[in-house]
Amino acid sequence: MLEKPGEIQVDKEIDARGSFCPGPLMELIRGIRAIPVGGTLALLSSDPGSARDVPAWVQKAGHELLGAFPEQGYTRFVVRRKR
Amino acid sequence: MPRQIIIIGGGVGGTITANMLARQLRPHEAEITLIDSTGRHVYMPFWLYMPFNDSDPQSQLLVRDERTLLHQRVHLLIGQVEQIDVANHQVHVSQSSALEPASGKRESVLVYDDLVLATGARLAFADLPGLEEGPGVWHHFYDTEGALRLRQALSTFPGGRIVIAVAGIPYRCPPAPLEFTFLLDDWLRQHCLREHTVIEYLYPLPRVFTIERVAEMVAPLLEEREIATRVFFTPEAIDQQRRVIRSLEGEEVPFDLLILVPPHRGAQVIEASGLGDSQGWIPTDRHTLQVKGQEHVYALGDATDLPVPKSGSTAHFEARVLARRLVAAIRGEALEGDEGLYDGEVMCFLETGNRQATQLVFNYEHPPEPPRPSLFYHLEKQLLNHAYWHLIPQGLI
Structure with missing residues (x-):
């Protein structure tokens, strides 16, 4: 089980902290194109809207959310590109 | 010096x-x-x-x-x-x-x-595969030539499926694709084409507009006018031969006429x-x-x-x-308080068709509270379209 954010090795990390809706979601959509299928990406977001938008988009787009980890003032979303 | x-x-x-x-x-x-x-x-x-x-x-x-x-x-x-x-x-x-x-x-x-x-900003057609082949079945209204070609395409449009999509965010004038959709609905009704036409509005976000409160106000208006919507649709490619637009999320939407907000870059x-x-x-x-x-x-x-x-x-x-x-x-003067600081202030109109519009006023801290669409805001926007040339570039207001 992957429980601690520090244990997840990602291929790419996008720091979208301080950018607000729809900024972090757009960064994720752009970022996922830049990694290979099977690769992982971390998105750091301080926008409360991401808690709802990011999981919804990941599901819709057929990728996998490996976790949403609350940190100090932001959340770290880890996503695996599935297709 | x-x-x-x-x-x-x-x-x-x-x-x-x-x-x-x-x-x-x-x-x-x-x-x-x-x-x-x-x-x-x-x-x-x-x-x-x-x-x-x-x-x-x-x-x-x-x-x-x-x-x-x-x-x-x-x-x-x-x-x-x-x-x-x-x-x-x-x-x-x-x-x-x-x-x-x-x-x-x-x-x-x-x-x-x-x-x-x-x-x-500039239009970056090369950023979306299928756009560069030239305007055949897809159109836009983001420059004068594009708007004129779209006018021509509409003048011979016999009815069918019209799809409105946004290539990516950010793009100029966020309300524009919604406004276009409402004005298109008006135009089709005036030309007795609405009953022969399906309109579908696609948007990359989980709602029909960037700002949630505005999306909540506009969604029922689209529904009232029987405009279909599909959210989480980020265009990935356009196949002009088959007349379909594909999304990054894995969907494919067919069209007879596609109106796309092109990709933008600096x-x-x-x-x-x-x-x-x-x-x-x-x-x-x-x-x-x-x-x-x-x-x-x-x-x-x-x-x-x-x-x-x-x-x-x-x-x-x-x-x-x-x-x-x-x-x-x-x-060498000192600025006081919030003087000389931008607070994210924006004021714009959103045409909702039927000679009605609403107004969006907001800044970094306060999201807009759009009033109910009315003739008043539509007329205000029309007035601005004329008054602009005499007041705004000069910095008079």
């Missing part, structure tokens, strides 16, 4: 900044030069209406000579900025001589003390000069409008990476703040 202020771009932001500086600063304090690639000032909101009316592309409501809008103390240089060298405070400009086209381009180098980047010269992010938007301080890490360089309007709409309204409010800031800096 007067300070040399160079402003690149003769759109809303650049023009207002130049005029306000020229009015406030004395000749011995500053010399102001505005560089624009065409010397023509375009009122872009006019494009939204062009597909539905028979307006002339030379209309005075659409385009005027930049010179006629500038204070007499602003030098206007018509030329292409090829390179911005912030390390040496230089701007490289190429001009082709209208009198002697055979003599080729003339290069000049200008030196600035303060630089204002009002370089805007200006070429910003990318060429290494001043932009991966999309060519300039990293800008959200309050001071100073380009991050660059003293004496400022950015405003569509060119910035700020989380505010790319619209003339944004540029208008930013220009007033920036002019205040520059005047104070040149005179």
